[in-house]
Amino acid sequence: MTKANFKESEYTANMAVSSTLAVLMEAERLRAEGADLVDLGAGEPDFPTPSNIKEAGQRAIAENFTRYTSTSGSAPLKRAVIEMMKRDFAVEYQPYECIITVGGKQGIFNAMAALVNAGDEVLIAAPYWVTFPEITRFLRATPVFIDTEATQFVLTADLVRQAITPKTKLLILNSPNNPSGRIIPPAEFRKIIEVAAEHDVWVISDECYLYFAYSPAAPFTCGSLPAELRSRVMISGSFSKSHAMTGWRVGYALGEAAWIQAMLKVQSHSTSNTSSISQQAAREAATGEQQSLQMMLAEYKRRRDWLIPALNEIEGVECDLPEGAFYAFPNIKGVLNESCKTSAEFARHLLNQAHVVVTDGAAFGAPGYLRLSYANSLENIQKAVERMKQAIAEIHR
Ligand SMILES: Cc1ncc(COP(=O)(O)O)c(C=O)c1O
Known part of the structure; x- marks a missing residue:
């Protein structure tokens, strides 16, 4: 008997796995090597689930709501x-x-x-x-x-x-x-x-x-x-x-x-x-109480209010004020050149040279842009922007 040869269905053959997967895998490899990565790639809150919500989950288990x-x-x-x-x-x-x-x-x-x-x-x-x-x-x-x-x-x-x-x-x-x-x-x-x-x-x-x-x-x-x-x-x-x-x-x-x-x-x-x-x-x-939600929202806004002006101060970077969610989406076409021609190449350069994880806008149908998640501490966001400036200086050297 020969080994079975899997052929996927026409349904999944039409689909693509996330185009950002390659960057994530590379980030994972660098992290495993001990690199000090600043990750602005994640699309999820950096806060823990509020304790009243966690306790409700624990109660559900204790009370056999299972x-x-x-x-x-x-x-x-x-x-x-x-x-x-x-x-x-x-x-x-x-x-x-x-x-x-x-x-x-x-x-x-x-x-x-x-x-x-x-x-x-x-x-x-x-x-x-x-x-x-x-x-x-x-x-x-x-x-x-x-x-x-x-x-x-x-x-x-x-x-x-x-x-x-x-x-x-x-x-x-x-x-x-x-x-x-x-x-x-x-x-x-x-x-x-x-x-x-x-x-x-x-x-x-x-x-x-x-x-x-x-x-x-x-x-x-x-x-x-x-x-x-x-x-x-x-x-x-x-x-x-x-x-x-x-x-x-x-x-x-x-x-x-x-x-x-x-x-x-x-x-x-x-x-x-x-x-x-x-x-x-x-x-x-x-x-339940909504105070923790208000606290998280206030913190995201504080980070946004620091990040957007800081991005706009970088030559070649333009970023409109995001009114919602927790992402900045700067246009970085002004920093691209012969050594870094696309936002994908720039995202890779940022990862490998500056150890900053961001997502290439092309993944979302907008090449020339980057997505930076500010669901991260202000300290890390500031570190990421400093490193980004250095990475830009390097490709313009
Ligand atoms: C625009 C948008 N819709 C939906 C979701 C789905 O989130 P979840 O399935 O965790 O509720 C996400 C998560 O990243 C999202 O960004």
Whole structure:
């Protein structure tokens, strides 16, 4: 007998593993060799999960809340999410319009799997979170990218209108945005949904950074749209970033009952419910004290307010103020030259020569930019900027 020769399915053959993987592996190798890396690559809070949330998880174990829950999530957690949205954004949802998911990522996957057919077009504003195009490809649909560089990475209704074709099925929005940190102003947001509605296009609003809007920028949730517009939007939310719970894997989706029901089918035959223990912790996150969230937000803002002016002081670097999330997305085209021609090469140079981990903007569909996560201590951020200056000086020597 000969050794079996694995050939992957057409579904996964269309997908790519993260294009940033090579840099991460190289960073891992350097770390193992003992290099003093400053990591601004991570897309997750550097804070521990607040203690009241951890204690709720511990209580769940002690009290044997360790069985399957309803596939769509425990009723108390669904109520807690709904209460949280009402308390913080004055929007109303019903339990049958809510599903608890394994992080926001599963909510987005399930919402897309329940809606998109092979051959459909899915509109995605670039720069984008890397998962959006890959799920689209997995479903054998076509990602159609809307370049937002000319509007400082803020998607507009006009840009959406120009990109719609008879094949457009879905528009994915992500504001506050990963990687740009930009926020679509509420009035424009509404216009975008109106354009989608005019053309019978469905919308997924990835609101996992909803809490990360730094005053005076205002957070906007599609939950606050009038019913006729809201009926075509699925909101994807998550406790990962807002409550520093990336490892607990709890997200939620809010939208029309029929769409939620179709998502439930996908979930019931893939993961079932997310961890019962995590659900109890998330319940505390939603309805318990919110002081730690405010403390974390204030700290991210303090770091942002130091980082952005510092980046703009570097010759050849330009960075708009991100109003939300925890990423700076500087344009570094002005520092590129013969020895470092692309943002990918510059990111590699930064890693190897300066031991600073950043993410190449090309990974998000915006070459010439870098993503710097400021979910790291101010001390490390300052160290990274100093090293970045030296690394730039080296390529211009
Ligand atoms: C834009 C965006 N959406 C969704 C997610 C999903 O996060 P999680 O699955 O941990 O909730 C992330 C995480 O990095 C993200 O950046």
